[in-house]
Amino acid sequence: MEFTKSLIKGKLIKRYKRFFVDVKLNKEIVTAHCPNTGSMKGLLDEGNDVYLLKNNDPKRKLKYGLEIIKAQKNLVGVNTHMANKIVNHGLRNNLIKELKDSDKVKAEVFFNKETRFDFLLEKKKQKSFIEVKNVTLFRDKKTAEFPDAITSRGSKHLLTLIDAIKKGYKTYLIFLVQIQNMEYFKIAKDIDSEYYENYLKAKKAGVNFLAYRCKISSKEIFIDKKIIIIDE
Numbered sequence: 001m002e003f004t005k006s007l008i009k010g011k012l013i014k015r016y017k018r019f020f021v022d023v024k025l026n027k028e029i030v031t032a033h034c035p036n037t038g039s040m041k042g043l044l045d046e047g048n049d050v051y052l053l054k055n056n057d058p059k060r061k062l063k064y065g066l067e068i069i070k071a072q073k074n075l076v077g078v079n080t081h082m083a084n085k086i087v088n089h090g091l092r093n094n095l096i097k098e099l100k101d102s103d104k105v106k107a108e109v110f111f112n113k114e115t116r117f118d119f120l121l122e123k124k125k126q127k128s129f130i131e132v133k134n135v136t137l138f139r140d141k142k143t144a145e146f147p148d149a150i151t152s153r154g155s156k157h158l159l160t161l162i163d164a165i166k167k168g169y170k171t172y173l174i175f176l177v178q179i180q181n182m183e184y185f186k187i188a189k190d191i192d193s194e195y196y197e198n199y200l201k202a203k204k205a206g207v208n209f210l211a212y213r214c215k216i217s218s219k220e221i222f223i224d225k226k227i228i229i230i231d232e
Helices: 080-092 152-166 193-205
Strands: 008-016 020-025 028-033 049-054 064-071 074-077 104-110 116-123 126-135 143-146 170-177 184-187 208-216 221-226 228-230
Touching: 020 049, 020 064, 074 208, 080 104, 080 116, 080 126, 080 170, 080 221, 116 152, 126 143, 126 152, 143 170, 152 170, 152 193, 184 193, 193 208, 208 228
Parallel strands: 028 064, 126 170, 143 184, 170 208, 184 228
Antiparallel strands: 008 020, 008 049, 020 028, 049 064, 064 074, 104 116, 116 126, 208 221
């Protein structure tokens, strides 16, 4: 996924009210939209390099949106709205080897009245639901983790993927690691033990879990390589 224009580099001052970040651009301080409602644990140190996308829409109050933060020498894609676009690009360009050569790819498909999954794939009459989780947490140099805060919604998705298997679908959950240099992925069970238990339950039931790392620059983000999932 290419950015629509080059990103602008600045220095993070602070994030507040979840949706706002103050950033120093040269000698000016601007307020940018933060397209990530999560905790963004470990990313929000004052002085971190950040990359903003400028928009020219006169209807938008904020002229900048936060796209990337540099933390512990790694670029991290923090725009959660980009995650499905990156995976969609990956699916259509066969960058996810387990899901190559699908006949149809549909986005945002309802499974039941309460839940819709990010993608429905069809291949040789087999239908597969795919859920995507954006990963921005890392607490050591090589291992990405999810979640970065308690996620009851995430647990619900795991249980619903199990229900989908019972109805004849194949199911996948892709942990999209928008962090440079990661080689491993694991569930942050110390942050959300219930999510970890439901992850184990879903794995035993046949949900397929994949972790893919992105290649990130100020010009584009796209799926780069599969990384190893560690079960502890």
